[in-house]
Amino acid sequence: MNLPQVVQYCFAGITVGSIYAIVAIGFNIIYNTTGIINFAQGEFLIVGAMLAISFNHFVPLPVAVFLAVVLTTIIGGLVEIVFIRQVRNASVLRLIVITIGISILMREAMLHIWDEKVRSLPYFTGTGVSTVTILGAHISPQVLWVLGVSAIIVMGLTPFFRFTLTGRAMRACADDRMAARLCGINDRWMVTLSFMLSAGIGALAGCVISPITQTQYDMGASLAIKGFTVAILGGLGNSMAAVAAGLMLGLVEAFVMSQYDVAYKEAVSIVILLLILVFRPSGLFGKREIAAMRAL
Amino acid sequence: MTHFRRYIPVIAVAIGVIILQVVLSGTHSTYYMTQITMSAYYALVVIGLCLLMGYAGQISLGHAGFFAIGGYTTAVLTTFNLMEYRDTPLVSLCQSLGLVAQRQDIYGADILAFSPWPAFAVAILLTAIIAFMIGLPVIRLKGHYMAMASLGFGLIIYRIVLGGRIFGQADGISNVPPFKIIAGLEVNGRAAFRIESYYIAWFVVLAAMTLAINLVHSRVGRALRSIHENEEAAHSLGVNTYRYKLLVFVLSALFAAVGGVLLTHYNGSIGPSEVTVMKSVRYLVIVAVGGMANLWGALFMGVLLNFLSLRGVFGSYDDAVFAIILIAIMLLAPQGLLRLPKLRAVTSLLSRRANG
């Protein structure tokens, strides 16, 4: 492969990889506040994109995206309030199983509301054939949008969690919910907020990637698996590592796709997932002595 | 004898099965038997999963994978035409041992393929090996890690059967011959064999239930329940928790594989749709609704829900229905539908039997 081709594949890799990273960050936000793995995370991306596509028929694209993100954020909050909150003395496992059910329900709802056709948002700038040339490779401007939005999300969340009161309150809930409650933090609201935040950034990611990958009602599951793989790869709960891991997975997938059959692309993330779970569940960047990973 | 009181429900169900058959034959509605037979085979998966989830307390989101390993193995072995290899030493050895036999396929052509019994043996063995190897690392994982790992396993199997040419890719494998169990008795989907297949299916299911009930009442069953209740305490009492969980995992995989083999021969085909995540979730839903540690509940719900689904009662909302049931059960009755106070009186007899 010559340089432009390599650059092409690299961009493809980090584009899709940054989306995986956003999904992983969504997982991490909810996991960090509640200890739950939200299987419905992928669906938030698709719902966001589908809503934006529908809204786009009535309002200009930026408004459509904005409305979609807002609505999906609300949906995320509703999901938490209607389902998650109701579970009394829930074992984490039960909650996970519930999110599996929620993910299926959302997918089926999307199927019946929007049908199984593949759709997509229009390109944010330019069209499907406009390109920008970088290092000899022709890149769609949408790629720059994806990278830009992802970067903004990541760079926005870091100060949010570190410096704002709300962000710190959410981190407190992750560490010790009872203690947080004793400090006057409304932990139930924090949980809702974590779902809303994850849903919101998911929707934004879904919208920005839609022109490139298209959107179909059942793409959520595959995104969730890959997002989870990335989250584990970086160490569950560690969002900066998730970014690195996401880019890594994206690049590996792109490389595999360039050399081998496209069908193997899907297998890559699953194999990585199994390998990581078996050999290093604390992730590449996680601390080893996370004994909680292992059962007796 | 106290040791056999546990079999009363088995006898009761057996009688019920016979009565049902008589009623259906009498009312000329034997076509229902097809779906009941299929549901019974699916129930085998559920019984195994119930042991794993309800008693050993482990979660598996990929059990459809084991069903598929059983089904696809037998499908491949009994349909792959070895005619061109007929003269190689290995194949002629197999032929002289009776493992491989010549038969006619549906087009009348002669093909040489494995007979169902050897294929069955291979399928079971393969499942045991794979389940053991998957289980070794996965059993160590806790809660959601195990859930994810099992999900990943199911997905890999799905990708393999979907992508592999020998597995028929998206179309799966068809023309799978009937399974001649012994002379005169076979698992065959055709209408003439309906009643025969119905009884074979229920016989297998009740045999599996007997084994499962025995296990639950035994020392091992107690140990499994103790692992589920408090793994650390069980460990400190001398229970090798890792070994037990692994063995139950393999056992539940074998149940699923048997279901896969028999259903494949019954339907005459198998396809990737048997290995989807939704299928695995369905099995999980059924175990949850029946009551995690309630074998009879799981069997009853398994047959009922699968029957309704196969008859198309849920229409295009099939998956959604299962999802709703799953969420409802998790929110409202995590111990299963049959443990709700109102129904307790009705089911207390059964559950006391099931739990010793």
Place this chain on the structure above:
Amino acid sequence: MGNALLETKGLHRFFGGLHAVNDVSIAVSQGAIKGVIGPNGAGKTTLFNLIAGTIQPHNGEVIFRDKKITALKPHAVACRGIARTFQTTKLFSNMTVLENVMMGRHCRTRCGFISGMLNLPRTWREDKQTKEKALSILEDIGLKEHALETASNLPFGRQRLVEFARALAMEPELLLLDEPAAGLNIYETKELAKLILWIRDRGVTCLVVEHDMSLVMAICDDVVVLDQGRKIAEGPPRTVQQNPEVIRIYLGDSDA
């Protein structure tokens, strides 16, 4: 008193930067009741976990009946003859009292998956024996009438007793008791003391972690004092109690 039933030699265990157990060597004689005391965080439960196999030491050995058991997993340690109770009662809540105690017989019985699934006659004999032994222990401890009750329905003190019964069902040689008096009132503690003495009379050596000094003084033949992972004193209770070092670090002991 005979030779050492249990010995630990130079046990070390770190948790990150914390030296939780620092060069702890103790010996427990056969037939003795030995106490382990020390302020919170002294490493007492860690020591138990090291002996029982729940965690591995970074250095040192655990020797039971002259054989090294350091590397054994908890279930193997249990089958060697070491039983333990926990700080927070770990009963099998949804199983009956009888079933809980029957679980104690696990390492003394053998029937496995195959004989279980096939309901073979040898399982009938074994299960009958298991049941009888469990019932007899419950009777000795005074809980026979609760045998068929669900364990979680019992009051806290009785649940503790069930845990003892379960440990005794193992017919252990050594019993590790982790704060058995925690949460018990004065009356219950006195009953507990009688119970532990009775257990010793049945031939079971006891190693007891306790905060309750009245209990320790009443029943222990000798006592080991830990502080911040180190052993700082060992000997008969009265002697240890007057040790100035012990007095200094162990102010604020609980009731009694």
